[in-house]
Amino acid sequence: MDKVALTGANGFLGWHVRAALHEQGTTFAAFSVGDAFDRESAIHAVDGATRLIHIAGVNRGTDDEVREGNVRFAQQVAETISGASKPPSTIVFANSIQSTNGSVYGAAKAAAATIVRKAAEVAGAEFEDVQLPNLFGEHGRPFYNAVTATFCHMLAQGDRPVVQQDNELTLLHAQDAADLLTGYATSEVAGSLEVRETVTGLLRRLEGMASLYAHGEIPDVSSRFDRDLFNTYRSHTFPRQAPVRLTRHADSRGSFFEIVRSHGGCGQSSFSTTAPGISRGDHYHRRKIERFTVLAGTATIALRRLFTDEVHEFHVTGAEPVAVDMPTMWAHNIINTGPGVLYTSFWSNEIFSPESPDTIAETVRK
Numbered sequence: 001m002d003k004v005a006l007t008g009a010n011g012f013l014g015w016h017v018r019a020a021l022h023e024q025g026t027t028f029a030a031f032s033v034g035d036a037f038d039r040e041s042a043i044h045a046v047d048g049a050t051r052l053i054h055i056a057g058v059n060r061g062t063d064d065e066v067r068e069g070n071v072r073f074a075q076q077v078a079e080t081i082s083g084a085s086k087p088p089s090t091i092v093f094a095n096s097i098q099s100t101n102g103s104v105y106g107a108a109k110a111a112a113a114t115i116v117r118k119a120a121e122v123a124g125a126e127f128e129d130v131q132l133p134n135l136f137g138e139h140g141r142p143f144y145n146a147v148t149a150t151f152c153h154m155l156a157q158g159d160r161p162v163v164q165q166d167n168e169l170t171l172l173h174a175q176d177a178a179d180l181l182t183g184y185a186t187s188e189v190a191g192s193l194e195v196r197e198t199v200t201g202l203l204r205r206l207e208g209m210a211s212l213y214a215h216g217e218i219p220d221v222s223s224r225f226d227r228d229l230f231n232t233y234r235s236h237t238f239p240r241q242a243p244v245r246l247t248r249h250a251d252s253r254g255s256f257f258e259i260v261r262s263h264g265g266c267g268q269s270s271f272s273t274t275a276p277g278i279s280r281g282d283h284y285h286r287r288k289i290e291r292f293t294v295l296a297g298t299a300t301i302a303l304r305r306l307f308t309d310e311v312h313e314f315h316v317t318g319a320e321p322v323a324v325d326m327p328t329m330w331a332h333n334i335i336n337t338g339p340g341v342l343y344t345s346f347w348s349n350e351i352f353s354p355e356s357p358d359t360i361a362e363t364v365r366k
Helices: 012-024 039-046 063-083 104-123 147-156 174-182 187-193 199-213 224-235
Strands: 003-007 027-030 051-054 090-096 126-132 134-136 168-173 195-198 249-251 254-256 268-274 279-284 290-296 298-305 311-317 322-326 330-336 342-348
Touching: 003 012, 003 039, 012 027, 012 174, 027 039, 039 063, 051 063, 051 174, 063 104, 090 104, 090 174, 104 126, 126 174, 126 187, 134 147, 134 174, 134 224, 147 199, 147 224, 168 174, 168 199, 168 224, 174 187, 195 199, 199 224, 290 298, 290 330, 298 342, 311 322, 330 342
Parallel strands: 003 027, 003 051, 051 090, 090 126, 134 168
Antiparallel strands: 168 195, 249 254, 268 342, 279 330, 290 322, 290 342, 298 311, 298 330
């Protein structure tokens, strides 16, 4: 089995890379750089790996901290490569498109790339310099990672963001960046994955999504970008805005309630019956939007974010219908906790494809 060595594994992009590696069935070995750098443990992580992905960097701080931090990290990675008896055959650097703009950060990233490139050449490894634009994605840190995370966080809290400077952004979803860094996607398609949008346009899109989702409605996710942007926004609403309350209408004829209102894009609805005590699910999705709605019976829906231990549970019943939307990269399942048959509706934003199922096995409870 392939092994990937990784720096920055606990950061925003590192988390997304780990999720991508998990789907690919690739193990990873993380090692620290900076003050926590330990040469022996780093060499152990890198030795025998097929790929080394260097993500860790410094993008906040004084000019000296940014300059010296990025160079120091790269030097430690280079030292690790030279110390490995069997260095990786491919060494990847998560660079930035700012590396050529003359800024302190850009110059620091360019210098780091040169250091890692030279170490790769000495080791006889292929070097990939992946220059990434502005990244957005699930669980970004507001007021730190990117403006998208800040907007999503503020809108989810009911605040109204204000655009201070309206520039055009080149945006790339973090899962697409992860595919590029892991080699799952090639550099030839990198440009087709990027989207250009102004800061004002980005906020307008997110405001529209937030307005609809506040009522449990699914916005138009027909484009890849809008789907990824909506999944990013949803990550900032969970679990505070879950579950989605549905209005049940009942009279002498029976009852009626709406399950989903979708404003655009593909979709597929499914239905299942589940015997008492039986569980369904124990998987996650990287990009797919999925909604569970219990029609009759009693169930517990459980969710756990990848690489964490905390499990969120929702106890649901058909008598008081709600919809629970599965956040991307959260393992989830549903178990029949009642004495009778459980009737459940499942909706997703795409038609299931056996060739590309986007359904990755992962148990909710370890």
